[in-house]
Amino acid sequence: MRLVVLGAGESGVGAAYLAQKQGYDVFVSDFGPIADKYKKQLEDWNISFEEKQHTEDLILNAVEVIKSPGIPDKAPIIKKIREKGIPVISEIEFAGRYCSAKIIGITGSNGKTTTSSLTYHILKNGGLNVGLAGNIGKSFAYQVATENFDLYVLELSSFMLDDMFKFKVDIAVLLNITPDHLDRYDYKLENYAASKFRVTQNQTAADYFIYCADDPETIKGMADRKFDAQLLPFSIETKIEPGAYLENDNIVINTNQEHFTMSIQELALQGKHNIYNSMASGIVARVLELREGTIKESMGNFKAIEHRLEFVANISGIRFINDSKATNVNSTWYALESMSSEVVLILGGVDKGNDYGMLKDLVKQKVRSIVCLGKDNKRIHDAFEDDVHVIVNTFSAQEAAQVAFHLAEKGDTVLLSPACASFDLFKNYEDRGNQFKAAVREL
Structure with a gap:
């Protein structure tokens, strides 16, 4: 054949x-x-x-x-x-035919790499024989051919889900749905959302669907869909049981009538968006009946992912953060939202039809100046010329780092969070992040 x-x-x-x-x-x-x-x-x-x-x-x-x-x-x-x-x-659909392991499938517009890595970290520390694949690490198919894991954590992009038909996820996680890659979905958010909901296809009453109850597009998409799996929502706005919620700065996870509680101060990953990511990972761990101590320890000692809000250096009192993995506006919104100092923001690249409007309030509140890193920066200038004093164009990571350093003041953060794809000046977002880190270290 x-x-x-x-x-x-x-x-x-x-x-x-x-x-x-x-x-x-x-x-x-x-x-x-x-x-x-x-x-x-x-x-x-x-x-x-x-x-x-x-x-x-x-x-x-x-x-x-x-x-x-x-x-x-x-x-x-x-x-x-x-x-x-x-x-x-898709490769996932094909590999699934030859794999009898339990599958945890994690998707969403933002946070899926962090949540997949955190979930894997917790399960591995809990002594489970687990693999990590999908949009991350070694391919699922290669691992199915060479390894013998009991379960897999798969980071699933919408593009992977589009070509998955019979594949079934035992524990499905949908973090959020925000406009991204709309050029592949006829510029219709509902088409992109439908793609994300494919993570729940073929699920049965023995399976679980974990989702964010605070995400408007997810809730909208659920209204006209039927789910056979057991639903476990998470929220920081309302108390939800069963599921996860926030109470007095504690994450509370309640599955099978058992309460797991952990202070958000103890989480390795800080920022509002990471409370959501930690809740999702924590629910998965509880569904798999991991011990409370193991989950707490793993959530407290997890190391953040390269190119995702990664601390690079502190030079003359100025912090440099590499968030090159922020290839859409929503990711940049999350990055800005988690900043507690004045910011010099490095933005730009290949624009996928971005709506910069959602960044305006945060830019007004937190951003001192913008450094553009891309071949065509007109839309960034148009979007923010009234909100910041200085917008500068640069055409290399080295130039961007140097200009940002000069624009920043002691106590500021220089944040590379481009909101765009990287293909105009770099091979990929990793290349962009690595060049930025090298440039910072040369300052």
């Missing part, structure tokens, strides 16, 4: 390896160049591949196509595959 994998990144190469192990005749095709490390893996495994092109004769004879999450449905090759009636699935 011939299986074609489109895209030779982490997920594609992992899927190809699993498919070969399962006896498929596998071919990998990437329209761009393939990174050396992945090319070497494909060669070592004797998997045939092509790069910088899609040869239709070698693709349209597949019984099934595994598509990388980054390839949009409107790509010409996808249209041709669909016209021929060849099924297109």
Whole structure:
């Protein structure tokens, strides 16, 4: 049986390896160049591949196509595959067929990497045999082929969920729904929301759906959908049982009539958005009946993720924070919301149709000046010219760090939280964050 994998990144190469192990005749095709490390893996495994092109004769004879999450449905090759009636699935859907482990699936516009990493950290510390995959770390398919975990924490993007059909998540977590990637969803928020709710598809009464009761789009989306799973909401605005809520600065988690309580001061992750993330992870841990002491200890000693509100240095009384992973406006809103000092904000990159309006109040309250880091900064100037005294254009991480340092005063925070994708000047958000950190260390 011939299986074609489109895209030779982490997920594609992992899927190809699993498919070969399962006896498929596998071919990998990437329209761009393939990174050396992945090319070497494909060669070592004797998997045939092509790069910088899609040869239709070698693709349209597949019984099934595994598509990388980054390839949009409107790509010409996808249209041709669909016209021929060849099924297109995600790497997660494919790997799920060969995996009997329990699955915790975490999605949301913001916070999913943090929540997935925190959940994994708690479960691993609790002695569970657990893997971490999806949008993070080694691909799910590669781990299914090479490991033997009892359960997985999967960070699921909307693009992954779009091509998942029979796959079932035992414990589904939906953190929030805010406008992101709308260019892939006909600029309709309800289409993007529908994609996020796919995390609950195929769930039964034995499963759990954990969601934020304070998120208006989630609540709106739930109104006309039916859920078979047991519902466990979390809120910092109202008392909810069963579920999680905030009482006198304590997180209270109540599942199965047992109360877990922890002061928000003890959490390793600070800021309002991280109370939500910690609640979601805590509910998962309680559903899996982990000991209270283990959960508290893990929530207290968790190390934040690289490029997500990551402390870089303190130079002459000025803090530098790398939040390069903030590729949408909502992430930047969260970052600003958690700042307790005056901010010099580094913004910009590839704008995905951003609405900067939601940042206006926080920018007026907290931002001293804005440093733009991108090729086209006109929309940032238009959005904030009345709210800050200085907006400066820069075209490299080094220049942005230097300019921000000069604009900042003692006690300020220089915050790289771009609200945009990075592809105009950098390879990806990691590259942007790493260049920024290197530039800060040279100051």
